[in-house]
Amino acid sequence: MINYIFRRIGYMMVTLAIIAVLGYLIVELPPGSYLEFEIARLRQQGGNVSQDQIKALEIRYGLNDPTYVRFFKWITGFVRGDFGESFQYRQEVKDLIGQRLAFTISISVFSLLLAWGIAVPVGVYSATHRNTIPDYIITVIQFLGLSIPSFLVALVLMVVAQRVFGQQVGGLFSDEFQNAPWSFARFIDLLKHLWIPIVVIAFGSTAGLSRIMRANLLDVLGMQYVQTARSKGLKENKVIWKHAVKNAMHPLIMILGGSLPGIISGETVVAIVMNIPTVGPMYFNAQLNQDLYLAATFLMFLSILGVLGNLLADIALAWVDPRIRFE
Amino acid sequence: MNQSSESTTKSVFEGEDTIIKVRDLHTYFYTDLGISRALNGVNLEIPRGKVMGVVGESGCGKSVTALSIMRMVAKPGKIVQGDITFFRKDKKKNDAIEEINLTKLEGMGPEMRSIRGAQMSMIFQEPMTSLNPSYTIGDQIMEAIILHQNVDKVEAERRAVEILDGVGMANPSLIVKRYPHELSGGMRQRAMISLALSCTPAVLFADEPTTALDVTTEAQILDLMRDLQKRIDMSIVFITHNLGVVAQMCDYVTVMYLGRVVEQATIDDTFYNPMHPYTSSLLRSIPHVGSHQKDRLKPIRGVVPDPYSKVKGCPFHPRCDKAMRGLCDVKVPGLTVVGKSHTVRCFLHSDVEEESTYVQ
Numbered sequence: 001m002i003n004y005i006f007r008r009i010g011y012m013m014v015t016l017a018i019i020a021v022l023g024y025l026i027v028e029l030p031p032g033s034y035l036e037f038e039i040a041r042l043r044q045q046g047g048n049v050s051q052d053q054i055k056a057l058e059i060r061y062g063l064n065d066p067t068y069v070r071f072f073k074w075i076t077g078f079v080r081g082d083f084g085e086s087f088q089y090r091q092e093v094k095d096l097i098g099q100r101l102a103f104t105i106s107i108s109v110f111s112l113l114l115a116w117g118i119a120v121p122v123g124v125y126s127a128t129h130r131n132t133i134p135d136y137i138i139t140v141i142q143f144l145g146l147s148i149p150s151f152l153v154a155l156v157l158m159v160v161a162q163r164v165f166g167q168q169v170g171g172l173f174s175d176e177f178q179n180a181p182w183s184f185a186r187f188i189d190l191l192k193h194l195w196i197p198i199v200v201i202a203f204g205s206t207a208g209l210s211r212i213m214r215a216n217l218l219d220v221l222g223m224q225y226v227q228t229a230r231s232k233g234l235k236e237n238k239v240i241w242k243h244a245v246k247n248a249m250h251p252l253i254m255i256l257g258g259s260l261p262g263i264i265s266g267e268t269v270v271a272i273v274m275n276i277p278t279v280g281p282m283y284f285n286a287q288l289n290q291d292l293y294l295a296a297t298f299l300m301f302l303s304i305l306g307v308l309g310n311l312l313a314d315i316a317l318a319w320v321d322p323r324i325r326f327e
Numbered sequence: 328m329n330q331s332s333e334s335t336t337k338s339v340f341e342g343e344d345t346i347i348k349v350r351d352l353h354t355y356f357y358t359d360l361g362i363s364r365a366l367n368g369v370n371l372e373i374p375r376g377k378v379m380g381v382v383g384e385s386g387c388g389k390s391v392t393a394l395s396i397m398r399m400v401a402k403p404g405k406i407v408q409g410d411i412t413f414f415r416k417d418k419k420k421n422d423a424i425e426e427i428n429l430t431k432l433e434g435m436g437p438e439m440r441s442i443r444g445a446q447m448s449m450i451f452q453e454p455m456t457s458l459n460p461s462y463t464i465g466d467q468i469m470e471a472i473i474l475h476q477n478v479d480k481v482e483a484e485r486r487a488v489e490i491l492d493g494v495g496m497a498n499p500s501l502i503v504k505r506y507p508h509e510l511s512g513g514m515r516q517r518a519m520i521s522l523a524l525s526c527t528p529a530v531l532f533a534d535e536p537t538t539a540l541d542v543t544t545e546a547q548i549l550d551l552m553r554d555l556q557k558r559i560d561m562s563i564v565f566i567t568h569n570l571g572v573v574a575q576m577c578d579y580v581t582v583m584y585l586g587r588v589v590e591q592a593t594i595d596d597t598f599y600n601p602m603h604p605y606t607s608s609l610l611r612s613i614p615h616v617g618s619h620q621k622d623r624l625k626p627i628r629g630v631v632p633d634p635y636s637k638v639k640g641c642p643f644h645p646r647c648d649k650a651m652r653g654l655c656d657v658k659v660p661g662l663t664v665v666g667k668s669h670t671v672r673c674f675l676h677s678d679v680e681e682e683s684t685y686v687q
Binding site for chain 2: 228229234246
């Protein structure tokens with residue numbers, strides 16, 4: 001098992017190296033560069049940009065170097081924790097991301113927990129009460145969850161929160177707390193704002209996850225070993241949760257592994273709609289404006305989370321199912 | 328059936344003590360296709376400490392009978408009528424016999440659960456799928472022991488190893504740490520038998536336990552079961568459609584057809600003096616050692632009617648060579664004692680009639 005993990009980490013490194021090259025190339029691929037935007041902007045403002053200034057900027061950003069030289073400068077810096085500088089914000093990428101990452105991760109982790117916390121019991125309930133009225137009701141809600149796009153749910157919830165609860169919506173803090181130092185009141189204010197994005201993000205994935213849970217559990221409930229468990233005289237709850245659910249978890253674990261990159265990118269649409277300062281919208285804008293290092297850094301983080309998620313999922317699977325434990 | 332359900336344990340099998348008595352049992356499945364009448368008034372007795380074979384074609388209700396007695400029929404299935412009486416012998420109280428009506432208990436309730444696994448247990452047909460792939464053999468056996476015998480984990484594991492040793496498993500102390508997928512089919516069936524016997528049950532239902540095994544392994548498992556049955560002094564209900572296995576294993580035979588018992592007899596009577604035409608046809612359809620090469624096997628003509636429809640009269644009459652017009656296709660014969668330890672449900676041997684047994 002230890003060997004297997006080390007081997008997998010080796011493969012991960014190779015995968016990431018390939019992604020780094022491809023990712024960097026793709027981000028750079030569209031014609032033009034951020035510098036051209038910048039020069040055009042300065043000229044528009046009436047400023048006369050001299051050739052010397054342009055030269056100075058080109059040297060500063062290393063735009064005269066061939067692509068591979070720039071790539072190596074960036075990637076060697078990346079490994080050492082120096083992600084380069086954002087053109088747009090004229091700040092270190094590291095500092096830019098750091099500010100927003102805490103919010104992003106807390107929103108994503110909470111919505112992930114909420115989605116799982118609801119999806120698993122609901123899926124189990126509707127599988128064990130198949131074709132009863134509660135199951136039908138759950139099914140209808142699930143299909144609504146699957147088919148309504150998240151930005152719409154966000155808009156509806158925002159309206160409801162404002163009209164019914166009189167809450168200020170959008171952003172993470174009310175005006176009076178926006179720049180205030182941390183206090184308990186500010187924390188409560190944060191929670192008041194946070195629940196909408198968490199519910200919105202959890203909504204869609206809960207529906208999908210509980211559908212999968214229901215389908216898998218139905219398969220497993222038909223297995224002979226479930227009857228064996230009953231024939232021992234176990235309580236029905238124990239038969240379901242200990243003997244059936246454990247064998248129905250595989251697809252959910254694989255999905256959980258795959259959803260790790262979603263911690264960064266998943267809430268983008270919702271965050272844009274609700275004007276929340278997470279990393280999603282920033283990544284989106286970085287791509288739009290060809291903010292090379294910012295975009296490439298995001299891409300690398302997403303990829304790292306992606307391969308890491310898959311590794312964790314495989315380890316978790318092996319823990320759940322002895323049949324796929326590796327030598 | 329007008330026979331009163333006397334509360335003695337006196338059996339229709341002479342000299343035997345009844346451990347389970349089933350009266351007029353109806354188990355129906357309410358499916359989208361309609362009502363599947365799996366059991367239509369099953370009457371049978373299981374003798375204590377003996378092996379009883381239950382034979383019949385696929386779909387005749389053999390497995391559902393066992394599941395009904397174990398009270399493990401799950402939705403959309405339901406026991407709609409009938410009584411199952413369990414005569415529980417309490418070794419602590421001087422072998423006093425306690426009578427429990429299992430149909431009155433809740434299937435998943437505490438009383439039934441304390442009986443299931445401890446007093447009666449079950450082995451299934453597919454050893455490959457009847458053990459949970461996620462837990463070790465030891466864990467699965469110990470779970471039953473801890474549940475019913477009030478012992479700690481260490482003692483439970485010691486007993487699990489002892490039981491595995493008792494079923495002829497090599498290296499039992501290693502096997503307890505193994506997962507089902509690491510064992511062969513025969514080993515898994517031995518593990519399953521250990522699990523079923525872990526609490527020394529009074530009745531063991533074996534639902535075609537050797538069908539999925541090769542003949543060598545089958546012979547070993549059958550020997551083992553016979554041997555264990557004598558050692559523990561339990562009753563085995565051996566469900567099979569293999570009459571060869573019945574001849575080898577059983578003391579008594581129950582023949583079922585379309586959700587009813589049509590004949591119950593000793594092993595000798597079943598093979599040498601079968602009374603129900605269905606039993607005789609079953610016997611004619613299997614090859615015998617010493618029969619002439621030119622003799623053809625006689626299959627039973629026709630097919631089993633589907634369990635969704637109701638058959639008027641004796642359910643076997645459409646396929647019976649001896650069916651009597653105006654009698655067999657109109658009236659339902661009742662199960663009657665026709666000889667020593669021999670009951671049959673056929674107008675050829677008695678004129679006892681039974682009212683239509685379908686429950687609405």
